[in-house]
Each structure stands twice: as C-alpha cells, then as structure tokens.
Amino acid sequence: MSSFRRVGTRSPLLVVILLxxxxxxxxxxxxxxxxxxxxxxxxxxxxTMMFAQLPPSFVITATGTGFVAASxxxxxxxxxxxDVVSSKQLTVTIASSLIPSTGSFNFxxxxxxxxxxxxxxxxxxxxxxxxxxxx
Numbered sequence: 260m261s262s263f264r265r266v267g268t269r270s271p272l273l274v275v276i277l278l279x280x281x282x283x284x285x286x287x288x289x290x291x292x293x294x295x296x297x298x299x300x301x302x303x304x305x306x307t308m309m310f311a312q313l314p315p316s317f318v319i320t321a322t323g324t325g326f327v328a329a330s331x332x333x334x335x336x337x338x339x340x341x342d343v344v345s346s347k348q349l350t351v352t353i354a355s356s357l358i359p360s361t362g363s364f365n366f367x368x369x370x371x372x373x374x375x376x377x378x379x380x381x382x383x384x385x386x387x388x389x390x391x392x393x394x
Contacts, residue, residue, distance in 0.1 A: 294372075294382035294383075295329065295370050295371070295372065295382050295383045296324075296327065296346075296370065296383075297370065297384030297385075297386075298323060298324070298325040298326055298330055298368040298369070298370050298384065298385070298386045299323045299324045299325055299386055299387075300321060300322075300368050300386035300387060300388070301322050301323045301324075302321070302323075302389060303319050303320065303321050303322075303366050303391060304319065304320045304322075305317075305319070305391070306390070306391060306392065307391075307392045307393075307394065308392075308393050309393070309394055310358070310360065310361045310393050310394060313355040313393070314355065315355055316352050316353060316354045316355060317352070317353055317355070318351070318352050318353070319350065319351055319353055319391065320348065320349075321348065321350070321351070321368060321389070322347060323347065323368065323386060324346065325346065325370065326343050326345070326346050326347065326348070326349050326368065327346070327370055328343055329370055329371055329383075330343055330368055330369065330370045331368070331369045331370070331371070332349070332366065332368060332369075333366070333367045333368075333369050333385070334351070334364065334365070334366055334391075335357065335364040335365055335366075336365075337357060338369075339352075339353070341368075349368070361393050361394055362392075362393055363390045363391070363393075364390065364391045364392075364393065365388040365389075365391075366388060366389045366390070366391055367385055367386050367387070367388040367389070368385070368386045369383075369384070369385040369386070370384060370385075
C-alpha cells in the first residue's frame with residue numbers, strides 16, 4: 260500500500276480567511292486594484308445665491324478628493340453628471356428649474372462601486388453633503 264502526501268497546497272478555507280484579513284484597497288491586497296476611491300467633498304462655489312437673480316442655469320464648482328470619471332453629483336436628490344476636472348475638482352451645471360424657491364439644497368458627490376467584487380475591498384461611496392443656500 261503506497262501512501263503519499265501533497266506538499267505545497269493550501270486549504271481553500273485558509274485562502275478565504277487570508278483574503279478577509281487583508282486590509283481593504285491597498286498594496287497588500289492586490290485584488291482591490293480596480294476599486295474606486297470614496298469621494299470627499301470639501302466645498303462648493305458658489306455656496307450662496309439670490310433666488311431673484313438666478314440665471315436659467317449656472318455652474319457649481321466642487322473641491323475635494325477622490326473624484327473620478329464615474330463620479331456623479333446628487334443635488335437635492337437629483338442625480339446629475341458632472342465634468343470631472345481632476346481628482347480634486349469637478350463642475351456641474353444646475354438648471355434653475357431644480358430650485359423652485361428659496362431654501363437650502365444639498366449637494367454631494369457619489370461614486371458608484373467599481374468592478375471589484377472581492378471580499379475585503381471597498382469601492383466608491385457618497386461624500387458628506389455641502390449646502391447651497393438660496394435666499
């Protein structure tokens with residue numbers, strides 16, 4: 260009766276445990292290379308406008324970090340497609356019809372998840388909101 264032993268094989272359970280323990284989206288986890296960064300919004304300009312002086316449309320410039328080509332703007336619940344100038348700046352045209360009266364309007368940046376479906380990899384997200392005040 261011959262007996263043999265496999266050398267150099269790993270249990271699939273061990274591989275899964277190792278992947279779960281790897282830090283998310285960094286050099287130690289090469290499976291996260293396609294993950295998108297989570298955006299962070301620092302400011303918008305203008306941040307205040309006069310309702311009586313609103314043009315038919317106007318441009319808001321957002322500054323922050325983690326902006327990518329797939330990033331979107333969420334303006335008071337409406338999804339808008341911005342022009343991403345760089346990873347730290349984007350612009351979006353707002354139609355005045357989205358502002359029916361004076362008030363405060365939330366502005367956030369959302370980046371959809373990338374094509375990374377691996378455990379331990381985070382991808383995309385939504386920034387905290389800045390407020391456009393219309394007096």
